[in-house]
Amino acid sequence: MPGRCAARHGGLVIEVSELTKRYGGSTAVDGLSFTVRPGRVSGFLGPNGAGKTTTLRMILGLDTPTAGTATVGGVPFRGHARGLRHVGALLDATHVHGGRTATAHLSALARSNGIPPRRVTEVVEEVGLAAAAKRRIGGFSLGMKQRLGIATALLGDPPVLMFDEPTNGMDPEGVLWVRLLFRRLAAEGRTVFLSSHLMSEMENTADDLVVIGRGRLIAAEPLADFAARGTRPGVVVASPRAGELAAVLTRAGASVAPRGRAQAGGIVVTGLSAERIGALALQHRIQLNELTPQTASLEEAFMELTADSVEHLAGQRR
Numbered sequence: 001m002p003g004r005c006a007a008r009h010g011g012l013v014i015e016v017s018e019l020t021k022r023y024g025g026s027t028a029v030d031g032l033s034f035t036v037r038p039g040r041v042s043g044f045l046g047p048n049g050a051g052k053t054t055t056l057r058m059i060l061g062l063d064t065p066t067a068g069t070a071t072v073g074g075v076p077f078r079g080h081a082r083g084l085r086h087v088g089a090l091l092d093a094t095h096v097h098g099g100r101t102a103t104a105h106l107s108a109l110a111r112s113n114g115i116p117p118r119r120v121t122e123v124v125e126e127v128g129l130a131a132a133a134k135r136r137i138g139g140f141s142l143g144m145k146q147r148l149g150i151a152t153a154l155l156g157d158p159p160v161l162m163f164d165e166p167t168n169g170m171d172p173e174g175v176l177w178v179r180l181l182f183r184r185l186a187a188e189g190r191t192v193f194l195s196s197h198l199m200s201e202m203e204n205t206a207d208d209l210v211v212i213g214r215g216r217l218i219a220a221e222p223l224a225d226f227a228a229r230g231t232r233p234g235v236v237v238a239s240p241r242a243g244e245l246a247a248v249l250t251r252a253g254a255s256v257a258p259r260g261r262a263q264a265g266g267i268v269v270t271g272l273s274a275e276r277i278g279a280l281a282l283q284h285r286i287q288l289n290e291l292t293p294q295t296a297s298l299e300e301a302f303m304e305l306t307a308d309s310v311e312h313l314a315g316q317r318r
Ligand SMILES: Nc1ncnc2c1ncn2[C@@H]1O[C@H](COP(=O)(O)OP(=O)(O)OP(=O)(O)O)[C@@H](O)[C@H]1O
Pocket: 023, 027, 028, 046, 047, 048, 049, 050, 051, 052, 053, 054, 055, 197
């Protein structure tokens, strides 16, 4: 059935163009433009207060932009009559009526959106809440509320799904489950857009990234391209005969520096490939304990790119 959904809806693109939101004198979203494509998981990343929630709310027509436009499938969300069957969204999992049961909550939404009642049972099972479906939501943990929020987003079997910090409060098993779910939803051809302030959330989930800071676009590109930004020249080499090896490598044209204090005991070699270093060590019968081309982690690349916006916010709060 989900496969049919993808075929039925085709792909719906989220298009954000010069989107701006000002609150009084402060600008929460500042001339933001990006495209979110179907059939892929797109991560929306930025430090706290970067403007992610505000952007998602404007895409959903819950906030009015000061300037610019946001469309889903070429039309502003408000222009779509089909609500939950068009875009499923989880913005704030705690924003639910605690006195209702999960089933009652979902049934009410299904009724008002013209969704068949059987979908309630389907989504409750899909998110692993079947055993808790008849319990009051007020007694749910945050992780369970997130699952309920995801069930709400899935209720209308929509071609576009947006989630704001969906793994917040989830245990490791829940995080793994949600990752697999997002991957599957994208594989079905849907547009999956999820926000987080943690790069680690995206590492094994997202195909594309939209990175913002202080309401402005920092990067919009495939995750693989973003990761490549973190590649640094140099190969980390450790050997019990590091001094001797350094001399050999320098003669072969490399530059050699001691490894940073935090990772004492090795050298960083630039100007020679790992393969060439390995071959020279073998030729001189020098044992190697490590031979690692240097790369920055995605988290480092993200922190470097957003450092300015974080500092700015920290300064503001003081
Ligand atoms: N209704 C509002 N009135 C005034 N300022 C607001 C309002 N909503 C958001 N802001 C401000 O806009 C900025 C962006 O907030 P937003 O919640 O969109 O960021 P975020 O990236 O989602 O952050 P977080 O990861 O902390 O949720 C913040 O400085 C916030 O204080």
